[in-house]
Amino acid sequence: MTTWTIASAVHVLLDAENRRQDIDPLSDSWADFALETAYEVQDETLARRLMRGEHITGVKLGLTSRAKQFRMGVDTPLTAWLTDAMVLPTGDPVPLGRLIHPRVEPEIVFVMGEELRGPGVTAGRALAAVHSVHAGLEVIDSRYRDFRFTLPDVVADNASSGFVVTGSVALPPQDLDLALEACVLEVDGQVVHTATGAAVQGHPAEALALAANSLAARGVAIQPGWLVFTGGMTDAVPIRECGHVTASFTSLGTLALGAHAD
Template sequence: MTWTVPMVAHTLLDAENRRQDLGRFTDEWAELDLDVAYQIQDETLARRIMRGEHIIGVKLGLTSRAKQQRMGVDAPLTAWLTDAMALGSGAPVPLDSLIHPRVEPEIVFVLGRPLAGPGVTATSALAAVAAVHAGIEVIDSRYRDFRFRLADVVADNASSGRVVAGSVALPPQGLDLALEPCVLHVNGEVVHTATGAAVQGHPAEALALAANTLAGRGITMEEGWCVYTGGLTDAVPLAAGDQIVAEFGHLGSVTVTGE
């Protein structure tokens, strides 16, 4: 089969809507590289906007060294967040709209002013941040068994599903985000611990990387956008009845339940 950018975008959105997983496009389309994958990602965003969604920010994927090594890559990836992906803190996750959801704890930035690369550093990125939140991302790959190559997952908007930000909002000044602790509980049991350093050594490094990467595509990060900086721990499955809590040292906690 000869694939095109619009065809893959349509197929991915259709799989998401029908909750039907797919095989990898890279198995059939040798020309699917990172540049084409980001074109597909932008095409799916355009289609989301056409159906009434609007951009609320961006997310990063593969920000931890362990996940990069597992995927055989040396840099994170970026993807889009829209209002349809956002859940209120404490809201149940609608499992009937997802395929095989998994949960990751994250540190979330909300921008107080626009941020544009190139040349953004962690320090200059952090200066653009109005507030820091605890967060949870519910990832949901459209690929069977979460098996994909890098171009596949970029095209699939970095396995976007749902995002939840905690109610505590703190200014970044005075926070040592590299040392910010996080404990992930599943049904009352501690399953993972980490600090903010798990994300590129410091979450602000991920924010700077997002700004510089998007600048290469002519995109400025806007005031008010939220930025989910990447999973601090491995993702854990979310099933009906599960309660997953990400408890941070200074940023409070975030809870999701499967329903």
């Protein structure tokens, strides 16, 4: 078995990302790889990103829907980091040349209006801290071969972070029934998935509260202005060169992504 440390795991994951080379899950050779250790790897990876000039722009949740949990064989949601290097400007194509095997999923996104600090945050308290709600698309890109991983593996890999896109429609949360906010996901004009906000922990605000309470255990509060991607509403779909993925929401508008090889 490989002798792993937090430092060596960080190096391997960032190297796989930089080289666009998938790897076996860390848990294949790290016998006692635990969730607590995985979050330490995730946080140290963030520290390395900040040292190279990136800035925190928010947090994202992973595996908050039953569809994603079933697809990945994992039954617990998780939190991870967003930086400015992960934000794809609206209208820009997905740069496939920087990714390994990207997939796209639709999400409901919160822009925070005030600090949200756990523990003990409820969905109601979480929603009261939100400035605006947006449609979002996340491009996930696991560093693990065939998207095969355990929960600690995906936590260490920053929840398969790739890129995120946020829609321009901004609505106050009190104007929306987020549990009923529907999304139709299309690939090249064909409907492949539909879902509502209820797919995300019963209500996206529950996911936001989960993030605040989870981060509190790591000494972190969600900050004003941060983006919070609440997790995929549907299963993720692969995106390929010249392909198009479109997510149409009831009230939050429509987002589309194309891709190029550069």
